[in-house]
Amino acid sequence: MIDEGATYMLSPHEERWRNERLARVMKWQAAMPYKSFIDDRQIQALLEDNTQPETKETLAVIEKARANTPKGIMLAPRDVAVLANTKDPELWEALFETADWIKQKVYGNRIVLFAPLYVSSPCVNNCAYCGFRHGNRSIRTRTLSMDEIEQEIKALVDVGHKRLIVVYGEHPSSDYRYMCKSIQKVYATRNGTGEIRRVNINAAPLFTDEYEEVHSVGIGTYQVFQETYHYDTYRRVHPSNTLKGQYLWRLFGLHRALEGGIDDVAIGVLFGLYDWRYELLGLLCHAMSLEKEFGIGPHTISYPRMVSALSTPLTTTSPYLVNNKNFAKIVAIVRLMCPYTGSILTARETPPLRREIIRKGGVSQMDAGTRIAVGGYAEMKREHIPEKEQFQITDTRSLDDFIYDLCENGYLPSFCTAGYREGRTGANFMPLAKHATVKNFCIANGILTFKEYLLDYASPKTREIGTTVIIPTYLRWLNEHVPVLASRVRKHLKDEEENQRDLHF
Template sequence: MFPLLKYTKEEIDGYFDRVTPDMVAASVASAKPGFFDLLNMISPAAYAFFDDIRERAAVERRRYYGKTVSVYAPLYIGNTCINSCRYCDFRSQHTGTVRRNLSIPEIEKEADAIRSSGIDSVLVVAGEDPRVNTVEHLADVGRCLKKRFSNLSLEVAPQTEDAYRRLFAAGYEALTCFQETYDRERYAYFHPAGPKSNYEFRLWTQLRAGRAGFRQLGCAFLLGLSPWRAEAASLAAHAIYLMKECYQAKIQFAFPRFCPTEGGGFQPEFPVGERDVELMMNAFRAAFPQCCMTVSTREAPAFRDRIVQSAADNMSAGSRVVPGGYAVLEQTGDTAQFTLSDRRPPKEVYEAIKANGQEVVFKNWDNRI
């Protein structure tokens, strides 16, 4: 569990079992839902209120985000990695993966391909490899991309606060770091070696980035590694803590559902169904109406088109999850980090958003510094 949460996993699980339909109804109607209202809305008793929770979420989403849907694309700059995450085909021991780190000219080529689709916001992704992805290199990448995009987000190995200051100065404003699982024992099992085996250093990543000036802090757990309700309680507690400590930043939630990688192999022990994800996303929107929420390309098109109407305000479009996947590689037979369910090109994603009566947003703020 998130270590500052006052309750044990057993107490949280016991609470879920005791939630009654009346408690769920009261939480859905609450003027300002709190932590326990969120738990009520994701409890087993909440399924009878599925449509009510969705409706409440849609009201909050409209209140804070109107009809807008922001779009972005991930840009994988490299997939060498010294970690050993048991569920990822980029792990150091996995021999079936073609390894590649893009040069700055190759990154520019990828960036131009993304930019030509209209997208103005990118998430820079890389495996953890301190031999390649030094702070200096990441800063160079940031300065190069900032000439092309309004908004840069970062999803790379956790850094020190000083490194985040330098990366913020280079143009990155948002950070994403999935805790993968808040359960310490399971975390140790899934991350047996490499720097990522340090649970604490990863856990306080958003705090360091927030203190360094980052404007948006992304939090998530990987759905499938541990029972999802207790993980969701930890995620909520983590977000509440960050909202107090880093009040100048916005929290962004993501709900990445574990999908088997192209090479097969790892299967999640606690698979999460689509209806569970939908309930959870709508409940988080109802309880954290002001926070950002993204829906990834791991989910199927119909689900994504539906969830941006009630919960998510942000979605990826036309994603490629291999380094060089947009323009550098002529054939994309390389191993992807995870399987994409939504393979629509960006234009089709934009059309689907418009068909919902919503508006595609490429850029929603300007950095005046």
Template sequence: MYDPASRRAADFIDRQEAAVSVAEADRLARDRAAVAAILDKAAEGKGLSHREASVLMAADDPETTEAMFDLAARIKQRFYGNRIVLFAPLYLSNYCINGCVYCPYHRTNSHMPRKKLTQEEIVREVTALQDMGHKRLAVEAGEHPKENPLDYIIESIRTIYGIHHRNGAIRRVNVNIAATTVEDYRRLRAAEIGTYILFQETYDPAAYALLHPTGPKHDYAWHTEAMDRAMEGGIDDVGLGVLFGLGSWREEFASLLMHAEHLEAVHGVGPHTISVPRVRRADGIDPGDFAHGIDDATFARICACIRLAVPYTGMIISTRESRAVREQVLGLGVSQISGASRTSVGGYATPEAEEENSRQFDVSDDRTLDEVVHWLMGMGHIPSFCTACYREGRTGDRFMSLCKSGQIQNCCHPNALLTLKEYLEDYASPATRERGEVLIRKELAHVESPHVRAIAEKRLAEIAGGRRDFRF
């Protein structure tokens, strides 16, 4: 029995409810009045239930798709403006004791070189990332109690925060590590992490067991209930994600939204972010071996419909996706992307040779950060390196209340311009800097408050004069 307020994974992710949602969606998708009513509700910007969103996913006629895409773009603009937040993953270690069959880090992969960064190597990696212009990282590590204990993760976070190279600094570290205990989440919170991210991979318990045959990750309930423990431990920003391609995508889509509904019902705040990765080629991993791959058109519909269902939640697309795919979904609700990513351990300071191959997956968009920034601005987006909300305490329900009311724009828009200005001054190529200065002048006119605009103009001038790290 589906119960979003339950703390049991089997209740708040009920697979029978997911199946019923898909079947009901197939029936209602033929009812044009029902589809129109759901689109009208989505236009209010208050979200959709998993059943309502499933109907839109089933209604794949061109007219509905066009209406859904147009509405997703308008909803994203309403809540997030034209800002796109940039980040990079930092892989600390590929040691892992799990047996996940879709990941090359699995314990039985005997030919992948195992690596773990020392604190000195982390300094070199982060210095290289700072020299690109990055301010926000997502720390990644395999699950291994001996090689990657929580003490190592926390020490690494402290090292990252302590590195100040030229004008560079990492201002926010998000963390993507294995499910753990409430006490460990309290320790991560004390280490001042930003968002705790954990991909579910699949919400189908039967498929989950086959895909995770060995290791601690085999425990479906422990993994699925991790966000509740994280929030109990004081981490109020959490990030969900499904690895599309592992299970039936329509049921995975419904289950992902059920998880968001659960967090809202129990904790009063939904996920801070939702990621939508697809299975990608890696060492010993062939996406064709998985029966549920989705094409680009379906992927675009998933992104648009997530934006309608949870309009206040950030949506993340990584360099797993190609430039063409990322360009399309940026207009359908995506608000965060990675740039110039390396998915190998130690790949920023010293790019590894092909024969070494410690990558978790092959990158489809391998452009430099400057090229990505230039590209974003050319499409009318504001590349943002802002981390102000975390550092000002605008997290969890405080962030969500501001986002749902639209007030967050009063902070985020000028903050995006200030961090873009820092990037232009310190790291941009001449062509990117020229394009960015034009964009900043244009966007200043869109800052609604004359008082805020005046402060922003003053701070932009101070950044040009050498000062850094202003925030609203």
């Protein structure tokens, strides 16, 4: 499955960087202050002991998930094993309904929108599922210069984006220093009134002092996905002599981020590498460990599904590929097991499936107008540039088309970035999400940021539905639930019509 041979040739500079880093990583692993929270036997036993849950057991877990929601309590591992093994379609309908209920209860009916920005593709790793693996000669890798990043940002803000997840390969050309420089560049770039207001990061795990540096430039959330929590599978798809081959280094990557002061962290799994039921329990154990050690759970959970990548056969041949039916179950279980967390559904999925799963899974964040080629936004008209992409997305709709679709289905599209700029981070954010009151801020800021979009970027049809249907609907909601805030939002909406921007709570 992995290619440790002839095609895996690093340059002397890359090899030196990798080896020096690997030596430090091994040293950290040898002395690490944590014990692995993934107990392989226990997870397997939980799944095997609950292969045929009775109807009443599943219903009890669903009821428990509802009761947990306003207290911010997660389900227990056994509960997740019960849900994952539930087969009755009627029970699944109850589960989907509950996922939507929890989402509405915590975040309201808003969808936060963002764009992923791939700024570098060179990577010293050689992961079997990744188009950007070092040994894949079909890919033309590149690391964007600061000028190129500026061009990308201008293209993104020109269509209305305010939030990014910036994605980095693990490579000397995109180390933490480059990360800091590129983040500062993103924040500094303006195009008229357009600007990026929140930069989240998806990158390799770092050392604590490196996290401190990245933290200092004012990031939003730091994402590290374990890809798979299953030890044997992890070993099979990540060559042992690579940085990514170090399971425990990655498993505690976000613990080090929290030690380094980053208190908004995000976890995820690449579904399709191993049994999805096992991976769900892995995610839960990860969230529980973060809560136990730091009192702060995951800000978001992502569940990217393995999709086709250029010259990467595993992406289509893995025996664990997840079908649409099971994918919907995964998303819904994530919502039930960790009610307070943000839930991210990406453009890897087709438009019809995304439409279906938003509600069935209780999704709270989505990317839109997505291009994942490095430098892809500057070439916005090309939906795919396979030789520059890590994998292939299937939802290539424009941001405006995506927003129109959300509006037609009654959602409030949101570009809110207020929380982390008003000090609602980490331990100040968690109680709001855990007590299901964060929606008061979410809806108010969602209305204001959507209004900005309607004024500055929307097509006539989106402006029409947004102005006549969506904003009045959510103003009514606000009026019913937080009347004081509703009157302030109304005033700010008028201020926005008089060209004031970035008004938030």
